[in-house]
Amino acid sequence: MFKDNSFVYKCVRGEMGLAMKSFQLEKNAEDIYRIDYLMQLTRGKYILHLGCVSDPDMIKNEIAQGVWLHKLLTDNSAECLGIDINKEGIEFIKNNINMKNVIYADIQKDGILEIMRHKWDFIVLGEVLEHVCDPVSFLRDIVQNYGEFIDKYIITVPNALSLINAVDAALKNSETIYTDHMYWFTPYTLYRVIDKAGLFLDHLLMCSSGSKEYLENSQKGKFLRRFRSKIYHNLLTKRPLLNNDIIMVCKR
Numbered sequence: 001m002f003k004d005n006s007f008v009y010k011c012v013r014g015e016m017g018l019a020m021k022s023f024q025l026e027k028n029a030e031d032i033y034r035i036d037y038l039m040q041l042t043r044g045k046y047i048l049h050l051g052c053v054s055d056p057d058m059i060k061n062e063i064a065q066g067v068w069l070h071k072l073l074t075d076n077s078a079e080c081l082g083i084d085i086n087k088e089g090i091e092f093i094k095n096n097i098n099m100k101n102v103i104y105a106d107i108q109k110d111g112i113l114e115i116m117r118h119k120w121d122f123i124v125l126g127e128v129l130e131h132v133c134d135p136v137s138f139l140r141d142i143v144q145n146y147g148e149f150i151d152k153y154i155i156t157v158p159n160a161l162s163l164i165n166a167v168d169a170a171l172k173n174s175e176t177i178y179t180d181h182m183y184w185f186t187p188y189t190l191y192r193v194i195d196k197a198g199l200f201l202d203h204l205l206m207c208s209s210g211s212k213e214y215l216e217n218s219q220k221g222k223f224l225r226r227f228r229s230k231i232y233h234n235l236l237t238k239r240p241l242l243n244n245d246i247i248m249v250c251k252r
Contacts, residue, residue: 027238035210059097
């Protein structure tokens with residue numbers, strides 16, 4: 001979380017005028033992994049998973065590695081409903097992966113009965129907003145159309161200020177990015193987006209990508225890689241702003 005969240009909130013709301021400011025984050029008590037934290041939040045809950053579709057080959061690879069988010073959320077929650085505007089991807093999940101808890105729908109439009117049939121503890125937008133042309137309008141439409149059915153919003157996005165990005169820029173003079181991304185976010189700019197969309201910040205965390213188990217399994221028998229990783233993750237605990245991902249939990 002921000003060290004002085006009340007002051008940051010005033011800046012987010014435009015109450016401090018136009019000025020250059022610096023905002024410090026609190027240190028993490030421990031190293032946090034995105035998938036592990038999502039599992040912790042959603043265990044036994046009723047979940048909407050927005051943006052459940054990715055490239056079919058990526059889905060297959062992530063299933064093989066045990067890190068495909070939709071399956072993890074499904075197995076972890078009391079109920080999980082996946083929603084996506086990629087019709088072919090939804091059919092692929094139903095027919096090839098044999099998971100039926102997904103629907104083809106545009107959540108920016110009202111009247112999706114599958115959402116309106118009961119209340120949901122969370123809607124998970126995992127690595128979604130960076131793909132959206134207008135993230136403020138996108139979130140605002142969700143809040144206006146389905147806010148009465150959703151308790152909290154979990155948003156994760158790549159962190160523009162990550163150590164990996166800094167190293168790429170400093171040593172290689174390069175940017176590494178998925179080519180369908182529209183935006184990079186920082187904790188402050190994401191805070192501005194959720195505020196403009198009509199949401200309030202519940203809590204904020206900086207985290208590593210993936211899961212701790214997957215990282216450890218990928219390093220078995222590789223002493224040098226484990227050693228480098230330990231130094232890297234110790235640094236991230238002290239300087240969480242260098243992490244790969246931002247997790248923001250919001251409410252109406």
